[in-house]
Amino acid sequence: MQNLKALSYKLRRDVVEMIMAGKAGHIGGDMSVMETMVSLYFHAMNISPENRNDPNRDMFVLSKGHCVEALYAVLAEKGFFPIEQVIKEYSQFGSKFIGHPNNKLPGIEMNSGSLGHGLPVAVGMALAQKMDGRPSRTYVVMGDGELAEGSVWEGAMSATQYALDNLCAVVDRNRLQISGTTEEVMHQDSVEARFKAFGWNVLSVDGNDIDAMNAAFDEARTVKGKPTLIVANTVKGKGSPVMENKAGWHHHVPTAEEYEQIMKDLEAHEKEVL
Amino acid sequence: MNKITNRQIACEVLSEHARVDRDVVVLCSDSRGSASLAPFAKEFPAQFVEVGIAEQDLVGIAAGLAKCGKKPYAASPASFVSTRSYEQAKVDCAYSNTNVKLIGISGGVSYGALGMSHHSAQDIAAMSAIPNMRVYLPSDRFQTRCLFEALLKDESPAYIRLGRNAVEDVYAEGNCPFEMDKATTVCEGSDALIVACGEMVKPAADAAALLKTQGISATVLDMYCVKPLDAAGLLNAAKGVKLVVTVEEHSPFGGLGSMVSQVIGANDPKKVLNLALPDAPVITGTSKEVFAHYGLDAEGIAKTVRENL
Ligand SMILES: Cc1ncc(C[n+]2csc(CCOP(=O)(O)OP(=O)(O)O)c2C)c(N)n1
Ligand SMILES: [Mg+2]
Numbered sequence A: 001m002q003n004l005k006a007l008s009y010k011l012r013r014d015v016v017e018m019i020m021a022g023k024a025g026h027i028g029g030d031m032s033v034m035e036t037m038v039s040l041y042f043h044a045m046n047i048s049p050e051n052r053n054d055p056n057r058d059m060f061v062l063s064k065g066h067c068v069e070a071l072y073a074v075l076a077e078k079g080f081f082p083i084e085q086v087i088k089e090y091s092q093f094g095s096k097f098i099g100h101p102n103n104k105l106p107g108i109e110m111n112s113g114s115l116g117h118g119l120p121v122a123v124g125m126a127l128a129q130k131m132d133g134r135p136s137r138t139y140v141v142m143g144d145g146e147l148a149e150g151s152v153w154e155g156a157m158s159a160t161q162y163a164l165d166n167l168c169a170v171v172d173r174n175r176l177q178i179s180g181t182t183e184e185v186m187h188q189d190s191v192e193a194r195f196k197a198f199g200w201n202v203l204s205v206d207g208n209d210i211d212a213m214n215a216a217f218d219e220a221r222t223v224k225g226k227p228t229l230i231v232a233n234t235v236k237g238k239g240s241p242v243m244e245n246k247a248g249w250h251h252h253v254p255t256a257e258e259y260e261q262i263m264k265d266l267e268a269h270e271k272e273v274l
Numbered sequence B: 001m002n003k004i005t006n007r008q009i010a011c012e013v014l015s016e017h018a019r020v021d022r023d024v025v026v027l028c029s030d031s032r033g034s035a036s037l038a039p040f041a042k043e044f045p046a047q048f049v050e051v052g053i054a055e056q057d058l059v060g061i062a063a064g065l066a067k068c069g070k071k072p073y074a075a076s077p078a079s080f081v082s083t084r085s086y087e088q089a090k091v092d093c094a095y096s097n098t099n100v101k102l103i104g105i106s107g108g109v110s111y112g113a114l115g116m117s118h119h120s121a122q123d124i125a126a127m128s129a130i131p132n133m134r135v136y137l138p139s140d141r142f143q144t145r146c147l148f149e150a151l152l153k154d155e156s157p158a159y160i161r162l163g164r165n166a167v168e169d170v171y172a173e174g175n176c177p178f179e180m181d182k183a184t185t186v187c188e189g190s191d192a193l194i195v196a197c198g199e200m201v202k203p204a205a206d207a208a209a210l211l212k213t214q215g216i217s218a219t220v221l222d223m224y225c226v227k228p229l230d231a232a233g234l235l236n237a238a239k240g241v242k243l244v245v246t247v248e249e250h251s252p253f254g255g256l257g258s259m260v261s262q263v264i265g266a267n268d269p270k271k272v273l274n275l276a277l278p279d280a281p282v283i284t285g286t287s288k289e290v291f292a293h294y295g296l297d298a299e300g301i302a303k304t305v306r307e308n309l
Helices: A004-022 A027-044 A065-078 A083-089 A118-131 A150-161 A191-197 A210-222 A256-273 B006-020 B038-043 B055-067 B078-083 B086-095 B123-128 B141-151 B198-213 B231-238 B256-267 B287-293 B298-308
Strands: A059-062 A138-143 A167-173 A201-206 A228-233 B024-028 B048-050 B071-077 B101-105 B134-136 B158-161 B184-187 B192-196 B218-222 B225-227 B243-247 B271-275
Touching: A004 A027, A004 A065, A004 A083, A004 A210, A004 A256, A027 A065, A027 A138, A027 A167, A027 A210, A027 A228, A059 A065, A059 A118, A065 A083, A118 A138, A118 A150, A118 A167, A167 A210, A191 A201, A191 A228, A201 A210, A210 A228, B006 B024, B006 B038, B006 B071, B006 B101, B006 B141, B024 B038, B024 B055, B038 B048, B055 B071, B055 B078, B055 B086, B071 B078, B078 B086, B078 B101, B078 B123, B123 B134, B123 B158, B123 B225, B123 B256, B141 B158, B184 B198, B192 B198, B192 B231, B192 B256, B192 B298, B198 B218, B198 B243, B198 B298, B218 B231, B225 B256, B231 B256, B243 B256, B243 B298, B256 B271, B271 B298, B287 B298
Parallel strands: A059 A138, A138 A167, A167 A228, A201 A228, B024 B048, B024 B071, B071 B101, B101 B158, B134 B158, B192 B218, B192 B243, B243 B271
Antiparallel strands: B134 B225, B184 B218
16 A cells, blocks of 8 residues: 555655745645645545446545646656656746646646535535436535635535535635635634535534545545534644744745755655655 | 836735725735745734635635725736636726726736636637726836726726736836826827737837838827726827827637727728737637737837838
């Protein structure tokens, strides 16, 4: 079995390379969401380059589309495209690897970038899967700052109205957005209580613990009659003290010095869990 | 090379007024950094409203504040504030006639490689189609100052698009001719008329300079007031020229080009060419690369004029 803990740190390094080469990217949220992405693509979801057009594949929407670099890293690792190509082309003139998900690329279902769109779209996907009696599931990942968008709550309502137990949403609860903490900018406590009040099954776990994420996705699959929300409690910038828990690192591009330190820290983490 | 962005100037002017007028209020949707309004938020915590990532809420709250006598300036990326909160702009600002100023920051293709979700190539068309909504795209920092000074004096809704990057000066310190809702003549010529707005005015002026060295003289009109369009100024400038070229960082539909074509077509029919972004997601690149790719830089504009005279 693949060591997904180590993989999460290796893919973080791929993300950092991408951001350094493209001189752009949302590093903080990429780092916090990595275990969620690895758990989805290497544990929970039935998706691969081979079945990417199979109507029975699982569907995924990255609603916090600014963290596309993390998505590129897992998709490359899955074999959708070579990581070298992503690092070379990301954000460059004429590139298909832009700063938000784009479904001209293999493995990407929906375009995103404007926050608050993913959950309603995922509700539509899960509803279609139900209508067609498919065995497949739909997954969507949102940011915690993103939850301020009213459309999220419209989607949350419709998901329980249609009893979409094939829908699993994740909130990357890193407690930061661009302008500061979520509590300062627009309070979110308690995300758990809010979604419960909307009729969802809610799990709250350590979102940077791959085992906890795997277990949460497994449990979500067993819950019938309602959708599941996984509150992934994470650290923004996870992997190096240089960037951890700092609002300023939402889309900061590391300096050469910061880059050296971050790569050292990520390698150390990787070795530790190998 | 100017390093001061138009959004920094907007923050400066709003701060100057906020110091003496407690009704001047700024609203942001997790956008104070991108709007360059962090200094305002810091200096005037009691006149600053943060709504989080919720653009509909942003514009609705601004309308409510305006109804009760405040002078709200709601600033959020142009892509989101012009379309996510479109209905709030239409109903709560324009239709109810509340004194809300919507500031669309990082307009056009400012966000470059972030892609179409972050580009606002529809904002002029969308906002102009709303009765009682005015649309302004200032060209440089000096004009931005004049425009905000004028807006602070009036009491009806408006949408102002500002770019992300610093733009080279079109005018000069202490010499920025400005009359509200009247286009500004940047330079005068007799062969062609180039009408531009926002960040396209500088390349249009550079194109005219380039054309001059090639024996072609062109007038450049800075139509910062896209709505209400200065039709009289436009017709006056178009008198006698053989060709009118419009330049805008916008979709080819429903923007400056469409409006100029309507006025010229109805009053002084002649060839009008619209230079704009394509009706497609734009190529990945910085705004500079994107402009060059679609002929929206000085060389491209000059070429269009030269080849169509
Ligand atoms: C509708 C919309 N408004 C504003 C933005 C600009 N924006 C991009 S990322 C971001 C902050 C996101 O914070 P959060 O959802 O907490 O994501 P994370 O912390 O995981 O990066 C904002 C405001 C956007 N992309 N879409
Ligand atoms: Mg967050």
